Amino acid sequence: MTTTHFGRTIGARSRVAAATIAVASLALAGCSVGDGNDLTLATGSTGGTYFPLGGEIASVWSNNIDDISVTATVGGASVENLRALDQGEVQLIMSVNATAADAVTSSGDFADNPLADPADIRALGNIYPEILQIVTTRDSGISSIEDLRGKRVEMGPLGSATSALAAQVLEAYGINPATDLDATLDSGFGDAATNLGDGVVDAAFGILAAPTGSIEQLATTNDVVLLDIQGAALDRLLAENPLLSPHQIPGGTYRGVDNTNRTVTAWATLYAKADLDDELAYELVRVMYENARSVQHSAARDMLLNTAVDGLGPVEVHPGAVRFYEEQGISVR
Template sequence: MSKGRRIRASVAVAAAGALALSACTPPEEANGPGDEADDTQFLRLATGSTGGTYYPLGGEIAQLWSDHVDGVSVDSFPTGASVQNLRALEGETEDEEEGQIDQVELIMAVNGVAMQAQEGSGPFEDQPLENPDDIAFLGNIYPEVMQVVTLADSDIESIADLDGANVEIGPAGSGTEVAARDILNAYGIDPSEDINAFDSAFGDAATALGDGQVDAAFGILSVPAAGIEETSATNDVRILPIEGEEAEELQETDESYSLMDIEGGTYNGQDEDVTTLTQWASLYTTGSLDEDTAYELTRVMYEHADELGHAVGDQVQLDSALDGQGPMELHPGAERFYEEEGLL
């Protein structure tokens, strides 16, 4: 199988001032009686943890929508990411800062986890969604690249070498944890028995790796990943390849995966290109979102992507919007946009 899309790592880091996190003012406080803006549609976007990519990037996307979609105001908030967000489309979810959120119309999630939610497999096998077919796909945001990192001076040179190691596999229910278990199993490693598994968020996992507390860390992350950059500033790192028969097996069983190269020089100590797997950070809603709003949200995200200040903003590309869609149904509004753009 030939290597898939190549990604050129950018060293640009978004300035703190560019992270325009949206804040939704309650409707009763926003306008006085009779104000035309009383008809504003208020939507909420569930993102991810404050230390990851979803939260700051989701804040910028929410602001982009609020600025460019007439009659719409979008508020973003931090969550436990993919699994929690998919469940949030059906009911209440927990905001890390505000407590219970009663209604969520938009979410960010890893495409592979969304497919599992629809199929009732993986983390949804014991507690499936009530209406999994109501999940509607809007489009991809950026590549979610599986990066398995260890220190360059370690004896670990492949996924198979993780047998018996101390390994950070991601928070329970996260896209990282779901994919890490799949990958370890493909290499004949039982994550429940053959490794000492830890479940830190990647920022803490990278710190533990740098401090020598763990041997390796899995992370579904944008490229370059800030946590890996910080670790490689003081310790050369090695990115473990995921290729060959194991990668082919994973792609055959899960169509959300595709191959991607992380270019040599992306991190200190990683001098050669490394082939790994990527999924996609994608946007989902439900069929209850009206068609015109879904159309405008989709259109604005791609037509105004150049206004995003986040380091992965330039990876929001129309030509990859439908990669790895798999069996997920497009929202009719998004479908209309893609038809107009000649992608369908």
């Protein structure tokens, strides 16, 4: 397989789960932006970061913007979320920045099946750094990515940025996922962590906040190992993916993992379409950043104005969001 895009995944893309989080619309305070706006935010799988964090952000919006009710749904993650947004099935999505860049340029996963209107995608702002975590256990005997040959590996849900990046990491190490692994699974990370703990698989890829609850729970019953991305393979990966950056997870982030883990990161970003009302876009961005400390999720500590428009690549920022950032003295390209 050859590609130079982060948003590429293997095989057919199918599924967006139907489960939802109902978020109350209490309208406690804030600026009114209209009458009866019901919005849907597509997130990710239940065991990852998007789903619980998205529910918290949706609740903050609902409680602080008059006449707004936001429902956060389990989504198929980046690729499927972008397709759902393009088709008008949802109004807001969370996606990895590099996957969104592929969507608007009709490359990577979107080369053969582009969005109906790729130029209509707009960024609202970054939420937190997406950290690739490649997890195994001491009992597996795996200590490096090279050791994944012939093993059973959770690659991430089909249509997700995890699946795309997992394939690219393996290929950077000369491993063809289709031929060099014993088996590949496509579970959400919660199920992937369970499968890893139960010995169903040998390793799992996840694009997550650090720490993330699924790995913390796994570490209570297993000796967890995080695999490093480094050397020439890291150089190849970064050359192919200009919106990725090197990242280090400090030792001690997870129980029993004392060494620094060398990996890569991108941004989890909030997206809408160009026709989202400007005042509504302004309020969504304002409330999200002004109330970041009230979001009950560890990833919210990285929801910062000074990184809100970093690494957006070719995706335009929504005019309503631009107005807010300019008021805060933040330059938007």
